[in-house]
Amino acid sequence: MADESLLSEDLLRQLMSVGEADLLVAIPTYNNAGTIAQAIQSIEDSYQQNFVRDRVAILNVDGGSSDQTQQIIASLNGKKDSIRRGITSLRTVHRITTQYGRSPSQGSALKVVFSAADLLRVKACAVVSPATTSLDPAWAANLLRPAYRQDFAFVAPLYSRSKFQGLLARNLLYPMSRAVFGVRIREMYADEWGFSGRLASECGSQPMDEAVRARPEAWMAVNAICNGMKCSQSYLGPRTTVPSGGPDIVETIRQTVGNLFYCCDAFQDHWLDRNGTESVQTFGSDHELTPEDAPPRPDKSFELFRNGFQTLQDAVLKSILAKDTLAQLKQIAAMDIDKFDFPSELWVRVLYDFAAAYHRTAISRDHILQALVPLYRGQLFSFLADHAQSTPEEMEADTEALCLEFERQKPYLIERWKAKN
């Protein structure tokens, strides 16, 4: 049931005017004046080209933009469809806009989207990011179609990435979530994704913990998986974004790994007894990797790893990691930078120890996540050193091997999960 208390009067009125819709594309904005017009146009084009007979709406949820974003949107809403000989589209394309808060929060934005989707009884939704400059009309369609026409609850994107893009996802998020939840979704943490109206209702009726608010899409995916709903992936293309600060690695790990650990905790009944993984249906091409020059060796990363480990090992890591894991880390932390190697097996054990510690709240959960950062840096350094000259195929093979390692060590996770300390 929609949480009507979330909805302002103005938004409710706008939803009333729409009545019922088949498709809804949501654009959460915060200071996106430079790209919002193009994003909205892209969605409209997508509707015209792919869903000309369907009842469609575009929902902008704004987090209190202080630039011209809201003004631009208002001016777009007032603009009439360009009239030419004949009709541009069969139906009115509804544009709804609302401000959900005074500061941006993806989770709060999604809550409004869920409510709107529920009230409009939409069959399929998609969320797109206005910061994505490579957004084209095919994207929204590729995210909506599987949910709309083929009953998939969650549609994750697939991108064409350059080699060194998305390494946190490649080395941690994807393999671990795949092993734990048993479903091979490549990009569970994304800025564009699709979902069914049914999943929106399901997620809208649950409270959204603080831990998942920054990355609600992953939580939605896990919800879908654990409720037995079908998931899929849809190829979109290369992804480029507006260059911006973005959160630093600590915050990123907090948002993503924290989300992942939280989901492991909240949905433990689902995965503790399960083994193996299954692939999901992929629409369009599979994940693509394009060659890229290796970045310069991040010596600083290694330094941060070594110093970090040494500083934290007794004060913090001892409460998190198993004795063996700690001992092995100590060994590799003592290695020379040129010979440094962070083995996959150890990396997996580290993560599983961290997940278990998070589960039993060995120390403050936020501290657990922060403590992971130097170790991640070490792993990253090792990875970059190993793959500086790899081909995309070799890198993919390595990722697959890492995934299998995560799967192989799942019993270890379960053991650590159930242990008292």
Place this chain on the structure above:
Amino acid sequence: MKDAIVQGLQQAYQNMSQMIAQFLPRLVVMLVIVLTGVLVAYAFKYAARMILRLTKLDRLSEEAGASKVLRMAALPSMTEVLSRSVFWITLLGFILIGISVLNIAGLQEQIARLLRLLPEIVVAMLILFLGLVIANFLSRAVLLGSVNRGYGSAMLFSWSVRFIIWILAITMALDELSVARQTVLAAFSIVFGAFMLGLAIAFGFGGQDLARKFLERSLAEKKTDDSDELQPL
């Protein structure tokens, strides 16, 4: 003279025997009371544990987040903490009663004073406990933050924070107990002030470079290391 000494010794021996004769029964009574107290305290502890388990206190405490705090302080569950508290409070009560039976002059007064001080003692212990927990938490937070930002003196920062909070907690606890109030206050001011002065000097003179680097890092981009340029997602 020899007789006087012998008489004196005999008298002293008699007095001591009398005292012991008078004291022993009281001691026995005290021991009985304390033993009874132990038994009663255990009984109360088990009763309390049973009642608290029936009320599912542990689950409530987990939901309220209090259990997390206890785990962080390496304490057992809420039920266990409370039932053990019941045990110790009961036992303490019986011990005090037992001691009062000994009828040692002056001791009664002290016991009465101790009993009057009990609430303040409890509060002071609570302050120390909280201080410990907070010191632990904050110092760890500072440690992690500094490590992840690449500051060389992460441990120093961490310990400084811990030290400050400890000093604060101890001072507050002593103040609560009204123990040498003015001395404690003065000492606190001196120590704290000196510490801050030391930090200021360190930053101002000896730590110029460090301070400069710190400020630069704070005002510059969030990039802490080279690998931060790569897009993680």
Place this chain on the structure above:
Amino acid sequence: MAPQEDKLWYKDAVIYQLHVRTFCDSDGNGVGDFRGLTNKLDYLQELGINAIWLLPFYPSPLRDDGYDIADYTSVNPTYGTIEDFKTFLNAAHARKIRVITELVVNHTSDQHPWFQEARSSRDNPKRDWYVWSDTDDKYKGVRIIFIDTEMSNWSWDPISKSYYWHRFFSHQPDLNYDNPAVKEAVWEVMKFWLDIGVDGFRLDAVPYLVEREGTSCENLPETHTVIKELRARLDDAYPGKMLLAEANMWPADVRDYFGQGDGDEFHMAFHFPLMPRMFMAVKLEDRKPIIEILEQTPQIPDKCQWCVFLRNHDELTLEMVTDIERDYMYDSFANDKTMRINLGIRRRLAPLLENDRRRIELLNGLLLSMPGTPIIYYGDEIGMGDNVYLGDRNGVRTPMQWNGGWNAGFSSSDPERLYSPLISNPVYGYQSVNVEAQRRTEHSLLSWTKSVIQTRNSFRVFSRGSIDFLSPSNHRVLAYVRQLGEEKVLVVNNLSSSAQAVELNLQSFKGHIPIEMFGRNLFPRIGELPYLLTLAPYQFFWFRLRRI
């Protein structure tokens, strides 16, 4: 004697379109005739219409339902005589009903004496009355209109051994308007009927009158010149008579057929593109198709008028829609390919709307409240059905259903002799859908249609007023205000199948009281705030806005 002259009578008309053959048979030969039609004029008068548009009744081989004319100045004997026609005309005028007939001047039947002469030899004086060529290469690229039956716009004449031009069926050769004699002959035809007392002509297929190499052969300046000439002569000799153009084109292109200034070509023209969009809007539950086409409709001279209609004797044409819209219309209304012909759908109003009384009323409400002169196709006022298994467009031209008895009261002949089988299925058959049954019921579709026509006729604002569209945020509601002087009518239509709430910005009418025009009940006064209305599925309101 024609009704008292009001030169702009056509603006206030409610036209009833019928074919004399389909309406009523008086002599038992299975075909309707003028005497039968005359007998039914009371019915038409009671219905409330004030003009009849007759489909071609001239002598014809009937290979195109009478649009292939073999004699312009006579009546097909099956339908009666010229005298019968005159009797009918006078009776109609006596009931204040005007009569509009067809003037099919783009082409004749190949059985017409003119063509018979023209083809007899290349030297015949009438040779040039038609468009001939030794090859079929001329006017290359010009589109074929009857794509289902014709392969080319040229046909070979074996008699004169040359090709002749025809934009329609091959048995309908096009007249050559570059020949002054043709124009003169056409004028004579017009004079013949005008002298009898006919009130106006519907000119069939006007865009195609003139051909020129290297063009689409449609809407050429020369065509307009021909029309201007005819109009000038008409105004001169027969003021108050009306010319109605059949030009199936975008409104901006039709505009040219009204001419310049006050309008020196046609008085009226059909608004073809609006018609499918009314159906589309109701199916989509979205006012967008209607609003968009009307926004693209240019202003026309004050003395001119659009003709609006829902259905007619032809297929529901989908020429003037985009491919996307056409596909949508086909899928929504003519899933069965038997229902499709040329670029259209050969179904009647009621079957198109799945016999949903509410939708039928809604569309009629739109028809009668939109700007323009409405045309009601015979039988639609009782919700007649169709027969898509009859050839060509004959499925929508079946006998009028008067009662549930012998031959639906249309004819006393043997049923096998009828010019067309009756509709007899349980849903639309004459046993259940007929005038007699509906006349007896206060709440029948016929009674309702009468009442709504009467309401429309009571207020000139519908026929002559301006239109201003409101833009409520609820896109399923189409709302507009018609205004003529002080008279204001607010029309609100719920295009959707579910109940709707709508808030209308009526600030400019603040202080007015809406009076619902059918029940004449007062509604709350219009204030500062948006005016809230709730509508049942497919419901519409007509409100008079009065300042009291």
